[in-house]
Amino acid sequence: MTRRLVLLAAALLTAFAASRALDAQSGAVTLRAPLVLDGRGGSRTDTMVTVNNGKITVLGAASGTPTYDLAGLTLLPGFIDTHVHIGWHFDTNNRFASGQEPADQAALYGAENAWVTLQAGFTTIQSVGAASDKALRDAINRGVLPGPRLLSSLGSIANPKMTVEEIRAAVRMFKADGADLVKIFASASIRDGGVPTLSQDQVDAACGESKAQGLRSMVHAHSPESMMRAARANCTVVEHGGLANAEALALLAEKGVWFDPNIGLVTQNYLENKAKFLGIGNYTEEGFASMEKALGLKDAMFSAALKTKNLKMTMGTDAVAGAHGQNMREVVERVKSGQAPMDAIRSLTSISAESMNLQMELGAIYPGLQADLVAVEGNPLTDITALQRVRFVMRGGKVYRNDRR
Numbered sequence: 525m526t527r528r529l530v531l532l533a534a535a536l537l538t539a540f541a542a543s544r545a546l547d548a549q550s551g552a553v554t555l556r557a558p559l560v561l562d563g564r565g566g567s568r569t570d571t572m573v574t575v576n577n578g579k580i581t582v583l584g585a586a587s588g589t590p591t592y593d594l595a596g597l598t599l600l601p602g603f604i605d606t607h608v609h610i611g612w613h614f615d616t617n618n619r620f621a622s623g624q625e626p627a628d629q630a631a632l633y634g635a636e637n638a639w640v641t642l643q644a645g646f647t648t649i650q651s652v653g654a655a656s657d658k659a660l661r662d663a664i665n666r667g668v669l670p671g672p673r674l675l676s677s678l679g680s681i682a683n684p685k686m687t688v689e690e691i692r693a694a695v696r697m698f699k700a701d702g703a704d705l706v707k708i709f710a711s712a713s714i715r716d717g718g719v720p721t722l723s724q725d726q727v728d729a730a731c732g733e734s735k736a737q738g739l740r741s742m743v744h745a746h747s748p749e750s751m752m753r754a755a756r757a758n759c760t761v762v763e764h765g766g767l768a769n770a771e772a773l774a775l776l777a778e779k780g781v782w783f784d785p786n787i788g789l790v791t792q793n794y795l796e797n798k799a800k801f802l803g804i805g806n807y808t809e810e811g812f813a814s815m816e817k818a819l820g821l822k823d824a825m826f827s828a829a830l831k832t833k834n835l836k837m838t839m840g841t842d843a844v845a846g847a848h849g850q851n852m853r854e855v856v857e858r859v860k861s862g863q864a865p866m867d868a869i870r871s872l873t874s875i876s877a878e879s880m881n882l883q884m885e886l887g888a889i890y891p892g893l894q895a896d897l898v899a900v901e902g903n904p905l906t907d908i909t910a911l912q913r914v915r916f917v918m919r920g921g922k923v924y925r926n927d928r929r
């Protein structure tokens with residue numbers, strides 16, 4: 525070896541040692557996985573991900589001993605569910621808790637739901653939403669109570685009797701209260717036929733004022749006409765679309781409005797837990813019959829959505845009481861109904877992040893983004909149910925699950 529090479533090698537070793545020392549000092553951790561799906565459609569084999577101060581800093585070829593050896597697992601960005609009701613739960617009589625309950629009791633059920641959702645690999649969720657979400661969101665944000673990053677609408681706009689001015693005032697109130705988005709009911713529940721409930725003027729006011737306040741707007745709409753009112757009003761996202769037709773889906777695509785078809789969890793969960801809901805509000809025998817009928821239409825609706833050119837689809841489940849932690853059933857059903865596994869995974873991660881304007885923060889395994897990382901057993905590209913076999917969960921650089929310890 526020439527003197528110059530020796531010096532170079534020595535310099536490199538010093539630099540390497542210095543960087544290791546720096547890593548140790550700042551608490552850098554490394555994760556090694558045989559397969560990494562980056563959430564944006566890319567995949568890499570035998571990869572090392574370096575995490576520093578809660579963020580992904582390096583993505584490179586595996587070398588050396590990692591802090592976490594995820595042999596046999598597939599590493600993905602933390603999962604995102606854009607539509608849950610994090611506080612919904614069954615009570616001690618095993619019935620849906622729909623009425624008033626003590627605030628402390630409600631808070632604890634919310635914390636339980638947040639925990640099981642995080643354990644299922646969901647590191648970001650959007651609850652749409654109740655006032656009680658705020659205390660839970662802020663508690664999780666304090667960094668002690670474990671749970672997914674939580675966004676919430678803190679309530680919703682649903683009353684068809686509201687004037688346009690009252691709707692605008694309600695949006696401003698949610699903004700002042702700290703809501704992350706505005707939830708709007710523009711159609712009846714599927715249990716009541718899904719017909720439009722808000723006029724075009726009312727939807728225009730709700731979504732227009734949301735935009736003026738810098739908030740995203742999420743519209744519950746089942747019938748084609750209610751979906752199209754949301755599209756014409758340039759709302760951010762339309763949920764459900766249980767009775768969608770090709771015309772409504774095409775208008776969403778044309779207007780660049782996101783669509784979130786909930787085909788895999790919410791209705792199934794209602795039917796599985798019928799006895800716990802029956803007799804409360806519109807959870808009647810008739811309502812359940814409507815849901816059963818709607819369930820039969822969902823796969824065809826989703827196929828039509830997949831065929832709609834330029835339609836952007838987010839991943840939301842509408843998880844209610846009984847469904848928390850089972851969020852991944854939605855993705856499994858979407859793939860079963862014809863979506864390509866890689867597209868379903870993008871929807872679950874980077875696309876949902878983009879729909880919430882968080883693509884610069886999360887939703888992908890990429891340097892600079894939050895270290896929200898989940899490892900599952902198996903390869904979800906060949907067996908989508910692998911996503912239900914979560915073995916490792918990291919959120920913001922902190923490990924919340926590690927079955928390999």
Ligand SMILES: [Zn+2]
Pocket residue numbers: 607608609652842
């Ligand atoms: Zn919902």
